Amino acid sequence: MKDGDQPLETIRFELNGQAVTRSVPAAAALIDLLRDGGQVTSVRPGCRIGRCGACNVLVDGQVMPACLVMAWQLPGRRIETVEGLSDDPDYLRVRQALARESALQCGYCTPGFALSLVSALRARRQGGPADLTEALTGNLCRCTGYGGLKRAIERHLGPDPTDPSVA
Amino acid sequence: MTTDRPASISTLAVDWGPEGQPGDTLYQRIDGQLDYPTDLLNLPGLLHGAILRSDQAHARLLAVDTRVARTMPGVHSVVTAEDVPGLNRFGIVVRDQPVFCEDRVRYEGDAIAAVAADTPAQARAAIAAIRVEYQPLPVVEDAASAENQPALHEGSNLLAQESLTRGDVDQALAACAVVVEHEYRTPRQMHGFMETEGGVALPDGNGGVLFRVGCQSGHRDVEQLADILALPRAQVSVEAMTTGGAFGGKDELTIQPAAGILALRTGRPVMIHLDRFESCRSGMKRHPVAVRMTTGCDARGHLLAHRVDAVLDTGAYASLGPAVLENFMDHATAPLYRIDSYAVTGRLVYTNNGLCGAFRGFGGNQATFAVESQLDALACKLGMDPGELRRKNLRSRQEPGSRGQPVRWTAAPATVLDAALASPLWQPGNPAGARWLTGTGLAFGAQGNGLGDGLPDSGGGRLSLTPEGRIRVEFGFADYGQDIAGAITRSVCDALGCGSADVEVVLGQSRGPDSGPTSASRSSVMVHGLLSRMLPEWTQTLKRLAAELTGQPAEDLAPGTGGLFLQGRRLIDYRELAGKAPPDALVAEAGQDFPVAPGQETPVGRYLQLQIATIARVMVDRLTGRVRVTDLHHITAAGRVIYPPGYLGQIEGAAVMGLGMTLTEDMPTRKGRMQRDNLDQYLMPTIGDAPAQRVDVVDDTPENDPYPIRGIGELGIEAVTPAIVSAIEAATGVRVRTLPVSPSALLEAIQAREAQS
Numbered sequence: 001m002k003d004g005d006q007p008l009e010t011i012r013f014e015l016n017g018q019a020v021t022r023s024v025p026a027a028a029a030l031i032d033l034l035r036d037g038g039q040v041t042s043v044r045p046g047c048r049i050g051r052c053g054a055c056n057v058l059v060d061g062q063v064m065p066a067c068l069v070m071a072w073q074l075p076g077r078r079i080e081t082v083e084g085l086s087d088d089p090d091y092l093r094v095r096q097a098l099a100r101e102s103a104l105q106c107g108y109c110t111p112g113f114a115l116s117l118v119s120a121l122r123a124r125r126q127g128g129p130a131d132l133t134e135a136l137t138g139n140l141c142r143c144t145g146y147g148g149l150k151r152a153i154e155r156h157l158g159p160d161p162t163d164p165s166v167a
Numbered sequence: 168m169t170t171d172r173p174a175s176i177s178t179l180a181v182d183w184g185p186e187g188q189p190g191d192t193l194y195q196r197i198d199g200q201l202d203y204p205t206d207l208l209n210l211p212g213l214l215h216g217a218i219l220r221s222d223q224a225h226a227r228l229l230a231v232d233t234r235v236a237r238t239m240p241g242v243h244s245v246v247t248a249e250d251v252p253g254l255n256r257f258g259i260v261v262r263d264q265p266v267f268c269e270d271r272v273r274y275e276g277d278a279i280a281a282v283a284a285d286t287p288a289q290a291r292a293a294i295a296a297i298r299v300e301y302q303p304l305p306v307v308e309d310a311a312s313a314e315n316q317p318a319l320h321e322g323s324n325l326l327a328q329e330s331l332t333r334g335d336v337d338q339a340l341a342a343c344a345v346v347v348e349h350e351y352r353t354p355r356q357m358h359g360f361m362e363t364e365g366g367v368a369l370p371d372g373n374g375g376v377l378f379r380v381g382c383q384s385g386h387r388d389v390e391q392l393a394d395i396l397a398l399p400r401a402q403v404s405v406e407a408m409t410t411g412g413a414f415g416g417k418d419e420l421t422i423q424p425a426a427g428i429l430a431l432r433t434g435r436p437v438m439i440h441l442d443r444f445e446s447c448r449s450g451m452k453r454h455p456v457a458v459r460m461t462t463g464c465d466a467r468g469h470l471l472a473h474r475v476d477a478v479l480d481t482g483a484y485a486s487l488g489p490a491v492l493e494n495f496m497d498h499a500t501a502p503l504y505r506i507d508s509y510a511v512t513g514r515l516v517y518t519n520n521g522l523c524g525a526f527r528g529f530g531g532n533q534a535t536f537a538v539e540s541q542l543d544a545l546a547c548k549l550g551m552d553p554g555e556l557r558r559k560n561l562r563s564r565q566e567p568g569s570r571g572q573p574v575r576w577t578a579a580p581a582t583v584l585d586a587a588l589a590s591p592l593w594q595p596g597n598p599a600g601a602r603w604l605t606g607t608g609l610a611f612g613a614q615g616n617g618l619g620d621g622l623p624d625s626g627g628g629r630l631s632l633t634p635e636g637r638i639r640v641e642f643g644f645a646d647y648g649q650d651i652a653g654a655i656t657r658s659v660c661d662a663l664g665c666g667s668a669d670v671e672v673v674l675g676q677s678r679g680p681d682s683g684p685t686s687a688s689r690s691s692v693m694v695h696g697l698l699s700r701m702l703p704e705w706t707q708t709l710k711r712l713a714a715e716l717t718g719q720p721a722e723d724l725a726p727g728t729g730g731l732f733l734q735g736r737r738l739i740d741y742r743e744l745a746g747k748a749p750p751d752a753l754v755a756e757a758g759q760d761f762p763v764a765p766g767q768e769t770p771v772g773r774y775l776q777l778q779i780a781t782i783a784r785v786m787v788d789r790l791t792g793r794v795r796v797t798d799l800h801h802i803t804a805a806g807r808v809i810y811p812p813g814y815l816g817q818i819e820g821a822a823v824m825g826l827g828m829t830l831t832e833d834m835p836t837r838k839g840r841m842q843r844d845n846l847d848q849y850l851m852p853t854i855g856d857a858p859a860q861r862v863d864v865v866d867d868t869p870e871n872d873p874y875p876i877r878g879i880g881e882l883g884i885e886a887v888t889p890a891i892v893s894a895i896e897a898a899t900g901v902r903v904r905t906l907p908v909s910p911s912a913l914l915e916a917i918q919a920r921e922a923q924s
Contacts, residue, residue: 035206035208036208037208037209038206038207038208038209038210039209040199041199041202041203041206041208042198042199042200043199044203044205044206044361044362044411045205045363045440045442045443046361046362046363046443046846047443047845047846047847048442048443048845049443049845049846049847051845051846051847052361052846054361081199082197082198082199083198083199086198095194095197095198098197099188099189099193099194099197100181100183100188100189101181102181102189102193102812102815102816104193104196104197104648105412105648105649105650105816105820106196106360106361106362106409106410106411106412106647106648107193107196107197107201107409107411107648108203108360108361108362108410108411108412108648109361109411110196110197111197111198111199114197133854133855134855136853136854137853137854137855139853139854140359140361140846140851140853141361141854142358142359142360142361142412142414142820142824142851143412143648143816143820144816144819144820144823145816145819145820145821145822145823145824145852145857145860146819146823146852146853146854146857147815147816147819147820147857147860148181148816148819149854150854150857150859151181
């Protein structure tokens with residue numbers, strides 16, 4: 001990334017299990033680091049102010065909008081996107097629930113929703129809040145009216161975190 | 168037209184059909200494996216474009232100085248009006264919008280110049296270095312008086328005026344026992360698609376350009392882009408990629424003209440992707456409507472007269488405004504009800520208030536909000552149940568439409584209304600709690616399919632067998648999330664008996680068949696009609712070829728999953744058949760006009776009609792005036808359901824979009840300037856605002872109906888607004904007529920009422 005005259009810093013972090021090193025301005029947003037050159041395109045800009053959740057990533061397992069995470073905050077962190085979760089049981093459970101209940105239409109926002117749910121499932125197992133709907137209030141979907149998302153939560157992800165009966 | 172069997176009413180659930188599971192593309196979307204046009208960031212040699220937009224709502228453009236910008240690091244090209252190779256104008260109905268302004272800007276967001284650079288940051292820096300000299304002009308911001316203010320274009324600011332009349336409305340009003348007169352206002356709603364406008368223009372190496380973009384009508388865009396770029400149409404092609412939502416907001420050209428010019432200039436692919444700030448400021452919106460309605464009935468509640476005067480603010484350029492006005496007018500005549508005398512007048516005006524055009528509902532939902540509110544007002548004045556008032560005035564299934572035109576319903580309006588009145592939500596007596604007031608409201612709406620009113624409306628499709636043995640179905644429609652591919656796949660599987668893995672749907676290629684625009688809820692109707700034309704003969708050819716290759720009688724063969732079957736045994740795979748069949752033996756093409764009433768010389772309105780009744784339950788917070796919609800129950804009559812997940816999602820999604828317009832969404836302007844610039848101020852519903860929804864389907868389509876499949880992309884937004892407003896009145900006694908509902912105004916009105924009693 002060439003970004004005007006700003007000095008570049010060497011930033012090391014973990015992305016989807018791989019160690020990465022980038023030379024970027026300290027204030028570069030993580031979303032640009034990831035999307036630059038089309039490396040990770042599931043992280044998508046919807047507002048760039050942290051409102052819509054379309055650029056969500058997991059930072060050390062916790063969901064955050066990548067537009068608000070700066071390069072200088074990255075060293076030593078573990079960043080995950082849906083591209084890196086293909087074997088993750090929480091993600092697979094979420095993925096199946098979303099698909100079965102038709103919880104998406106255009107799908108532009110969906111990876112962001114999926115990561116919010118994965119993060120909430122993990123937090124819930126550790127005694128955190130149980131309300132998965134609450135965990136999605138930072139994500140905007142303009143297509144579905146959230147009907148499928150509600151069904152996915154109620155029928156497949158909701159009450160019992162240890163229930164393995166996702167269809 | 169009616170049938171003897173009773174109408175079937177069923178509650179819709181997600182149903183993946185015989186295979187019992189969703190298709191692969193859904194998983195690809197969840198996994199982030201599907202590229203949207205603005206994800207194409209790894210194209211070799213990709214440059215990033217940015218557009219300089221006016222920061223004035225109305226001004227003379229005295230000078231545009233690009234000298235500094237041209238010398239900035241990473242900049243490859245800077246273009247202005249002088250660099251437009253062909254016609255510096257575009258617009259679907261009227262070509263009145265400049266690609267780059269020449270001597271005048273007409274809205275805050277008008278394009279003035281564009282830059283292509285190595286990085287987005289460099290492009291933005293160069294844009295910031297362009298010096299523009301403006302001479303401000305008076306801003307036309309009041310739509311009601313716009314036509315008497317200085318004209319923004321040739322002629323006056325009155326872009327279109329329409330009137331529909333029937334009978335003598337003055338005389339009829341004088342004879343009414345009860346008359347209600349009210350004014351209604353609807354907001355400048357933003358489409359709010361999650362993927363903002365964007366895509367890539369790629370030089371093809373032979374002087375032409377390929378656009379890989381989010382759009383709704385690639386073929387139509389080719390015509391406009393070829394004129395702008397001064398290229399023969401054969402040298403411009405558009406790939407309408409799966410885009411992150413559209414809802415009408417990508418119907419008009421967005422970034423394509425600037426990206427195309429920059430790509431030709433630089434010889435490199437150019438990506439332009441508006442950020443949300445730029446999208447809010449420059450993008451298309453829904454027409455704000457101010458409408459006065461005077462409606463009267465006799466003492467027993469029979470509607471006699473209906474007068475409508477409306478002004479629609481189209482903003483700086485026409486786009487699809489004239490067609491929106493037409494659809495508004497149609498809906499303002501109260502098409503579900505018998506009214507002998509009406510006079511509907513609509514004016515569409517230019518102002519400096521941004522840009523308005525196509526948006527799901529297309530003027531119709533604004534009109535239905537006012538019409539249904541008028542009926543509630545009459546019922547209230549008569550002391551009559553609102554359901555009873557509606558039932559008294561409903562058109563029968565055999566009657567012509569409100570403009571005297573033939574219409575084709577899929578169920579009798581009374582059947583749909585009765586189903587709505589039987590809703591468990593529609594129960595009288597909701598006890599008021601200490602803090603939350605609850606109430607239920609009902610509204611009814613009709614909606615037509617197709618471009619309507621005799622506009623040219625046709626399209627084609629193509630069917631073939633690929634060398635890999637897949638049944639390829641091609642249409643020109645764009646996929647913006649409505650899952651038309653899923654519906655097409657299901658239709659082909661149902662008709663042929665094949666599996667979904669056998670079907671390959673190809674959409675949105677301007678080099679492929681032109682199916683007409685992806686708008687006006689027309690795609691499903693076209694798909695069904697075209698498949699019905701192509702499939703029978705194609706299937707016969709398939710069987711005949713298989714018979715020749717296998718020596719079995721063609722009439723004993725049946726297509727199934729993977730190939731053709733003889734008595735339940737797979738005889739020959741599609742792949743083998745494709746390899747051995749003569750080239751082009753299995754290619755079918757068809758075209759058709761969108762269905763209009765038989766024998767009509769000049770079609771009026773829309774022939775294929777759908778209905779929706781929506782019942783809303785709300786809670787109103789007595790402390791804050793905030794409204795929560797807890798439940799929505801929709802009764803739809805829109806033909807047969809071919810693809811339940813798509814149908815359900817369209818109704819639910821459209822309804823919540825309408826909920827947003829009713830309660831929170833508005834892009835107000837002040838002196839022509841947009842007062843919201845991102846999604847923290849412009850409030851679209853979240854999952855926390857989304858009600859529980861139930862969708863029931865009334866299917867009373869005759870067995871032999873030639874149009875059993877209707878398009879339902881807009882239906883869910885038709886009646887939701889008046890249903891919510893009616894529910895608010897049931898809860899609070901306050902009728903809201905200006906949208907979105909202002910919590911503070913509602914609270915004040917509630918407190919004023921409570922003080923009185």
